[in-house]
Amino acid sequence: MKITGAKAIIESLINEGVDTIFGYPGGAIMPTFDALYDYDKKINHILTRHEQGATHAAQGYARVSGKVGVCLVTSGPAATNAVTGIADAMLDSTPMIVITGQVGAPLLGTDAFQEIDVVGISQPITKWAYQIRKAEDIPWAFARAFYIARSGRPGPVVLDIAKNAQIQEFEYEYTPCNFIRGYIPEPEIDQDLIQEAAALINSAKKPFALVGQGVVLGNAEVELKEFLEKADIPAAWTLLGASAIPTDFRLNKGFLGMHGNVSPNMKTNECDVLIAIGMRFDDRVTGDLNTYAKQAKIIHLDIDASEFNKNVKVDVPLLGNSKETLPALMAQIQPAKHTEWIDSFAEYDKQEYNKVILHEVYPEEGELTMGEVIHKVSEATQNKSVAVTDVGQNQMMAARYTNYTQTRSLITSGGLGTMGFGLPAAIGAKAGAPERTVVTYCGDGGFQMTIQELGTIMQENMGVKMVVLNNHFLGMVRQWQEMFFDERYSFTKMKNPDFVAIAKAYGIDGTEVSARENLDAAIADMLKDDKPYLLVVNVEMKGMVYPMIPAGTSVTNIILGE
């Protein structure tokens, strides 16, 4: 039967199992929105208030569910508004498909109204970008797009669809894609290298594992735990690897990097074999590469061959999905005990607890701190909530002080560091995991970057719990100004609106807290039901995220406070 291209787009989405999309209509995508009108039983379209919001929502949805996030927006400014989210998904390996409308094929290249070279703009920030100029290409391009977005190292795909292709009628037939010549998403494991890596691990006295998002993307959390337990290997996680292993897991030694825990950073430069699993040695993790883990033999497990030796020279690269490489490696390693080595982390943990955590999480006097708020919210949700963060101090504090009991529980913009990510990503996370409590932690700065998404929450009545950690400053920038720019607070102070009143205008309940004695009750009020809620907490104005490793310095150069 002949159908229009617009209908074929929706049918293709359904063929790929899509039931939720995030979007915003406009001129060049109107035929597709018109077709969508007849599919309200099959596809839940969430209307965001800005295309950037749609992309972050799709990211939050994908990150929490493991499914491909889908956005549907129009051409020109809609596409450029989507660019930030596309780039964010690229850096954080998030499976996402962004469908942009485009002017009709005869108008391409003529500077037509709302025409922009979307494929050209998105090529550096997508896994694949393709322009569909005729309806017949729709099933093929969609099948390919989904395969590319979710296989191998996931990432964003842009499909730019000319208006005429949405209107044309053609014989629709859908064949899923599972092979592209020249693209091998899951390469075969090299058994020789597995042997080499196993030999290193078997002879290690002080092995140490670094856990990245690759474990989560490969659904290899169980395999990871078994691997670590068998050889008794302490492990620490990157920002995007957070929650891959539970906080209370015996071998979990905490958070890596600039604002990570002291012991895993120090031990990076003491271990003898470093096993990096699905992580990419980001500069926020490694600091100065010239002094990074020089004493250690390095084994790197990754699905992306271009990550090997990109930042850190690797002794044994193990290409493949961690779901496959970890069990392969585990089969070759001997059970071991590294009690003394593992116990040696405790001294640093104690130091950090006394110098940082005690004051940040359990202050008895003074103004409220970000750390205590996050710790309390995490506990009040039985440590089962999904924490969605914005970027900056709120993000680092959330990563540090959320207790993780299940995977996919921290959703944050790691690679791109996009302020304004938190609120829309939380909307997507709630859509992707409606049964879970979703809490977003935002600063007063980032919250205002995408504050319009309160409208989406209102319209969809999404039970997103919003915690604004208000210090009346762009806190992380202020922290750097204090530490590295002689306390010259250049344009970081913020005069803020009455956030609770704004929420109220959107029909969203909320409250503002400044005193410690009111915090527990306010958190309980926020969590009493599944409705949206805004909790504004006025925290200390000049709070600092410690520990801190100044950018570009050694991972052992840790500042614990004044």
Next chain:
Amino acid sequence: METKLYTITVFSENTVGLLNQITIIFTRRAINIETLSVSPSAIQGIHKFTITVQTTKDVVEKVVKQIDKRVDILKSYYNTDEDLVYQEIALYKVATDKLLALGSIENWIRDHNTRILEMNETFVVFQKAGHYEETQRFFNELSESVGVLQFIRSGRVAISKSKVERLTDMLNNLKKYENA
């Protein structure tokens, strides 16, 4: 780190925008492309890019992996000059009257192994194939004696001396995945 001239060979699908996907990888690292040549390869539907860049081994390795990672790239690798048979071609346009004033051009034709592609009362077009240094030497000689009205040199084309045919191996290897 020592820089060197590397020749990068890329085999790709014949789709729109591939060149842009490749060049942005160089742009990001501010690497200047010295020469670039694109053409259909021996295998139908597969295009071959030959790119030369002056850079370090460390950088060229990373760049090649990042090119190889693109979905529509079939295979990407790099070589140094020792591994390759390579060639460039150049065309030179000079004024006929100045050329005739020289008396004889036989030595040029013999020494540079050049050909004449076109000749009329106003201009003569020479063609010379060779390595960069060779086509440049002929340019210098022409410039100094009769002057060159127009000059164009192609990008490098190259064939590996390797006994292993990487693209063929790769395509055979792919069949395993296709049938899996």
